Amino acid sequence: MIVIPLKEGENIERALKRFKRKFEKTGVVKELRSRQAYTKPSVERRTEVKKAIYIQQMQREED
Structure with missing residues (x-):
């Protein structure tokens, strides 16, 4: 349960x-x-790899 105390x-x-x-x-x-x-584990892994490749490309362009 999330509690947000009000100031x-x-x-x-x-x-x-x-x-x-x-x-x-x-x-x-x-x-x-x-x-x-449901997504198969192989599909999850493939999307994970694609995301990692995308992030690496963005970091290379930044440098």
């Missing part, structure tokens, strides 16, 4: 924004979406 005089929008950030970091929504459909 005295804090805006409710700011507290809601902190809650949303904490909730997203837990990864609940991401896991729910991934569980909607």
Whole structure:
């Protein structure tokens, strides 16, 4: 359970924004979406490798 302590005089929008950030970091929504459909381990591995290649290319371009 996520607990967001409100500071005295804090805006409710700011507290809601902190809650949303904490909730997203837990990864609940991401896991729910991934569980909607089964993906084979080989497909997961392939997408993982593609993502790693993409990140390496972006880092090379940055340098």
